[in-house]
Amino acid sequence: MGRAFRAGPFHVAGGHVNIVVNGDPCALPDGTTVSALLELRGAARRGIAVAVDGVVVPRQTWDRATLCDGQNVELVRAVQGG
């Protein structure tokens, strides 16, 4: 998962996409997948969910779901509440 992805967010060899992750703008290499983004953020896969532009991205598609320029990504998990 995400093995092809090596560059950090601001070390971009080829083209890149500008996206917003949990409210913070960031630049990622073209073709970055949801799985690669989670790995970059050091997030566990368990107990996590991902929405792109307000639509949930199913877990089984994370490895092939590539992020596109201008997208708004939300990474959420369970916390104490209610």
Added chain:
Amino acid sequence: MDDPFVLAGQELSSRLILGTGGAPSLDALASAVRASGTAMCTVAMRRIDTDTKGSVLDVLDRSGVRILPNTAGCRTAREAVTTAELAREALETDWVKLEVIADDETLLPDPVELLDAAQQLVAGGFTVLPYTNDDPVLARRLQQAGCAAVMPLGAPIGTGLGILNPHNIELIAAESAVPVILDAGVGTASDAALAMELGCAAVLLASAVTRAQDPAMMAEAMAAAVTAGRLARLSGRIPRRRHAEASSPRTGLAQL
């Protein structure tokens, strides 16, 4: 006594549902969960924060309780539906405590958005447990929408004011075909007992335990109160009378 609590076809071993918000630490939460004897705890969905140490999920997994995600903080049906979908994806459960609040001051449910969200989620295959106003008509509409329970508030979230309109809670419980779970407003054990005496099937509370000076001890008190209230409800209380009625024999008094 054999008195199972069945919610959406699942038997739960306790009629006390514990919210996890407000606990001073994960250790305190673990102790409270254990002391409460609860079989189900709520969690909220928030942005990941990789700096946070420990996970509420680990605590709940170790306790063996069922996890019930909520949609706390959502203001619109759209937000609540998406949050429920995120929770289903993250936690692999289609159960959701549906909350759609109107504003931050009252945290009262927005009835229009709530019903809309409930209808969408039921259509999407969710088991919907809506946090609702103490309004018998809205409770009926939620039931008609296919919700698996209705969860009226006793008082606004976090106030600890108890059950402000016991008459309405009793009306909701009396006519509901699905379990009625008192949700929010409980301050102390007698509030939880009253909810059960009024005919609720269960009580959901968080702050009353997690923000008590001794959360584990209060959790134990709440468990006892829920049991006491349930037994009192089932055992058939005496009618209220205007005048006294002696329990000792009226005849055979000694002439002194």
